[in-house]
Amino acid sequence: MHIHLLIPGLFWPEAGRPEVYSDLSLSALEVILAKSRYTESQPQGIEEWLCRSFGVSKQQDWPVAPIMLQLDGAGKGFDQNGYWLRADPVHLRIQHNHMLLADSQVFSISLKESIQFTDTLNQYYSKNGILFLPLHADRWYVRIPKIPSLQTRLLSEMIGKNINNLLPLGKESSAWHNIFNEIQMLLHQHPLNQEREEHGELAINSIWFWGGGMMPQNIRSTFNQIWCDHPFTHALAVASGVNRHPLPPDAKAWQHQAIPGNHLIVLDSLWGRTQYRNIYEWREYLGSLEKNWFIPLLEAMKKRITSQLTITVLNESGIKNFIMTPNNLWKFWARAKSLSNYGQN
Template structure:
């Protein structure tokens, strides 16, 4: 069995804060890193890495909206040439002259709330022939009239960051920025936000445009199965006609249920939300769980040759690192085991 394990933000994003690793015991991960063959590349986002993996080319944006739509479109009629845009609910907060963005991780919106918000927004934008579709509580979709000259930043690029320099670009940016401003004014006085605020919840005070594009002509990846809870990874598997399953609890469970045919991808994004919000406590606790639930059992499976090749990929904005091992790699006695922080 060949296994490709991708874990975004496996390294803490702030390189100078190396003390975060001091209390972590990661013997299996350190062994895998030490014995693996390392190839390092440029930093990138999770979505761009997945798109390249599936041989998808960037349009104005990475076409996330049109692909994830396949996973949840229901009875919506759409053509392959339709241009779809994600218009997701967010919370903006002013701090030290910065405008910081929070996503659904901190908003906890229900589908009923999403429908109420989008019903109001649709009254505002209907004159432009636009309809915002809340196909999930935090994934809202807009089919555009034609292809706008608009280049946006992925939501994962802006979460927890100052968005002042991350607003949409392109010849049509002023039209779309104006629409977002109108939506912000509507949301400011929305009764549902008043209710949320009275209950101590964060208000939905803006939307983020991103992931625009048409459906790619081909989607391909050399995997027989994909294991992930990540919405985009699942949507890519469906679009590429690749079998996919929700992520099991741990590596042992995966090994019990996985067949030995071809190469399988495990996409585990549990660390990303904590890295985005610089939540060091929960990030380190989650990494400790991944060590116990994934790295330790996969190392043992490699030793007994149940896995004949293991590739570990980690992606963040600074670098992309691939560590590749076979059972014989574990015999590299000259490879010194080093702390995880030394690789970051």
């Protein structure tokens, strides 16, 4: 079997901080990395990497919205051949003239609340033919009559960033900047946000437009089975006709279910912790990955149960690929070293 692990955030994003890795027992992962063949490439967001892996071309944006609509809008009668745009609820915080963005990883929002917010937006924008659809509590969609001349940035790349210079580009960007500002005013005045703040919750004071496009044709995959809890990976599996399974708790449980073939396993528990610089939880989850995945996968490689293990690490500094086969275990000169050595930019 060939196993491909996609692990965004495996290395801490701030180079030159070896103390982040201190006292972590990661012997199996360190052996795997040391024995592997290594390649590196330019940074990509997780959605971009997944699109490329499934043969999806970039339109004005990476077309996340129409692909996800196959999942979130299934059976609801939407025209899935038109242009769709994501408009996800976010919280903006002003700090030293910077406008910093936080997504639903750090706040909770119910579907009932989302419907109330989008009802207000639709009352204001329906006359322009812009319709907001809260198909999931934290995944909102916009249906637009015609394709806008607009280029947006992936929400996953905006976490914790100053968005002042990262707003949409294109011939119609000025109009969309105005919509962006109007929405902030509408949400700021919304009674539901006053209730949220009274209960100590973050206000939903903006949205982020991203992932617009038309449904791509011929989405395909080299993987026979996909294991994930990541929604966009799930949607790509559905679109490509590949069997998708929920992420098992560990590699042993995965081995009991897996059949021979080429497997993609998305381990994304570290990603949000690196985006929000949560060192404590990142270390905790990394230790769990060592115990639950890296140790049993290294044993499976030693027993030749798996013929190839690829680990793809997505970080802000770039993509790192580690490719290992059973024969690599004989590389006696490739000694294990601390994970901090791999995380350097």
